[in-house]
Amino acid sequence: MCAAAEPALSGVLLLDLDPRLVEPVARLFGAVLAGADEPARPPLVLGAADRDEDLWTRTRIRGGEHGITVVTEPGPLAEGDGADGAPPLVVVPDLARLSVAGMRAAVQLLGADLVTVERGGPRRTVRPRARWLAVCRGADAGRVSRHLLDRFALRLPMAGLRLPGPGAALAEPGAGQAGEAEQALLAGLPAAWRSAARRGVRPVPVGDAAIARAQELLGPGTGVRRELALLRLARTLAALDGRPSASAEHSDAAARLIGVAVPESAPDRPEGHPEPLDPAPGPTGPPGTLPERRGAGADSRPRARDGGRGLLDTGPAEGIGTAPGAAPSPAVGNPYPEDEPAAVRDAVPLSGPRRRTTGPGSTRGTVIGTRRATDLRDIAHVRSVREAAVHQRARRTERFTVSPVDLHSNVRAAAPERVLVLLLDHTCRAGAGPWPEVLAPFLQWAYTSRAAVQVIEVGAADAADELRAGSFTARGVLDPRVPAALHRRAGRATPLAHGVELAAQALRRLFRRQGTGPAEAWLVVVTDGRGNVPLRVSHTGRPAGEVAATGVEDAVAAAARIGAMDRTRLHVAVVDPGREPYGDLPYVLADRLGAIVVDGGRGSGAEVAGG
Incomplete structure (x- = not known):
């Protein structure tokens, strides 16, 4: 409240x-x-x-x-x-x-x-x-x-x-x-x-007594934020009660509300009679014995004497060796458990993980420009020679000379931390919903996470080779080639098995990069599962007689290799256009891929393949 x-x-x-x-x-x-x-x-x-x-x-x-x-x-x-x-x-x-x-x-x-x-x-x-x-x-x-x-x-x-x-x-x-x-x-x-x-509520003033009481309850060295929090709570309680200002009683009420101990006024005691350490009453045993234990299952009989000397309690058991024990639990009811000795804190808990920008990993990636070199790693040779050629006449040397000021190094794009792989089967467009709407959640994820995009196209009318799948890599979804791939006309052949094989090879190359592999990747397959080009025909480029179900079987076999990859970083989805007959083929493919199935016919709903 x-x-x-x-x-x-x-x-x-x-x-x-x-x-x-x-x-x-x-x-x-x-x-x-x-x-x-x-x-x-x-x-x-x-x-x-x-x-x-x-x-x-x-x-x-x-x-x-x-x-x-x-x-x-x-x-x-x-x-x-x-x-x-x-x-x-x-x-x-x-x-x-x-x-x-x-x-x-x-x-x-x-x-x-x-x-x-x-x-x-x-x-x-x-x-x-x-x-x-x-x-x-x-x-x-x-x-x-x-x-x-x-x-x-x-x-x-x-x-x-x-x-x-x-x-x-x-x-x-x-x-x-x-x-x-x-x-x-x-x-x-x-x-x-x-x-x-x-x-x-309208804020009410806070009196000096309330401020002094709050400082007394929290103790010295607690910090200004805790004092302000306690006083704001006391001020709010006073306003809810209709009081004109917050007093010391409101500070006590605020402290009790959040669990801060409020000392009660103790009765005056005669001088020289200090308060006992354990005020709880209890019977005492004969001299040399321990007091009675009141826990469950405790023995109420006094301990036996050993030569007139009481047997001391051994206390709690302690571990032997260097293995770390359990972290001590904070006091029950303490509103500031972070003050208790606890587990090791993070050095920078509010900072994200840092990316490596030096070392061998910095020499990988696409070259996007050049800059003046500061060392001899990753030298841009053509740019350095062109810079040296400009100054040859001014240097008046007999031989072509490259000075250290001429050296330039490559500027490379950072390795993508997230990757989206799209496998588009253009021959399944009939009866399917608009592809941009169906793929919008995946494209939005790729855009917000600055993911690289690899598009693998199957069955396009303008394909260079209709028996083989084509592919290209883009730095993001805003590359003009990505929306163009979503609106291509359908062709005749469907080399689905070759497209799945290219997707498996691309993912394998990404995850094999030591130290620079992506942290997360999505594979989205848009297909009805009807592959009419066997994998051997795609490799050789020559038709081999009757096809039957060989193209579908090759696609399912190639999908099994993707299903065995690292699933902690790879997520797979199959968009089902809902075509009949043979409407179960996308589910068979998703089962081998270990993917979820998205209803692409109406552009809504998703279910996990295989239950």
Whole structure:
């Protein structure tokens, strides 16, 4: 309720929440943000696979007869910043496994008044209104950047949270009573609080007593952000209660809410009688014995005596050797588990992985220009000789001389980190949907990830050799040859087996590059599976009599080689145009490829081949 009413408390961190309760708690938080007058907005869920291109910008690719049109729009974190409607909700189910892009976005947006976004398009200034609900295990908090944790003003230990009774319906997604349970929980709050959550609260001043009390509760050296978070929460509680200003009692209430220990005033004790270390009462045994243990299964009898000397407890067992033990768990109920000794932190947790730009890998790639050389590696010989020829008359030498100032080196394009391989069977166009619309998700992925594109064409009317597949490599989807390949006329022959073989060879070359291979690759095959050119005919270029089903069998055999490749980096999809008869051939091919099947006849829906 405080986070909904006060934008300065936009970050809520739930510690040790049961993973099964993430969805119902997020749904309840969304209902609080929306109020009773309007439906809750679907939350934006961030995880380990989110990238900057997915959060700040949204790319729309529209295909037409004259080519591909790319439109850049604000992404989910940069749109909806107007003052109308309920604030959007961002849910992070596991903060320790959030992607680097998501961490940077949280650091930039949480607690900020205005943010300027400039990501591959026009500059845009937004006013963040989103509320962030993150979940993290206390044992994993030591791995998260302190800069990120400090952005979450509200820390709530949730280790013992349960939803009994009507609220248990919240734990069942899609349950019919979930809405009633949410309304019941909201109805239990004061009417003034529900109204303040929808309209917001007017900030009230914070007294000196509240500031001093907050500093006393947090202790010295805790940082300004924690003090500001506690005082903002105290100010919000005072505003919800209708108080003119925040006092020390509100600081105590805010500290209890987030789990900070609030010392109670102890009764005066006579001088010389300090408080005992263990105030819990308990019977004591005879001299030389240990006190009674109250744990489950503990023996209540006193320990035996050994020569008048009590037997000392051995304590917990300790490992022997140099193997690392389990990381110590933070104290239960501690809202700042990152202060406890925990696992080793990342050196630069908010920085992405760096690409290698020196060494032998820098001499690979397509030459895109030249520059003045700083060493003798990868010399551009033609450019260096031309530069030396210009100065030969001024140097007045008898022999052709190349000076060090004449040397130029090649400038090469970086090796692509992502690759899209398109296998287009032009003879299956009849009855299929528009190819640009069907392939739009894959082209959008290639555009946003700056992926290189390799197009393999089968059965084009203007092919140089109709018995063989043709191919070309482009630096991106904006290459004019890519949209041209999506609109070619169909020919007669379908050397599908040769096209699958070329795709397997291209992927094998990519993944064999030591140190510079792609991190991710997609193979998209658009075909009806009807290959009428055997692989041997494609190799020799001479027809060999009756074909029958040899072309289909060769294509399936070649697809099996792709299905055995590294599936951690390679994803495969088969677009089925839905032609009859023999409509099962694309599924047979997808089964050997280990691919998903996309319905290309209507341009929607996907299913995993083979169940």
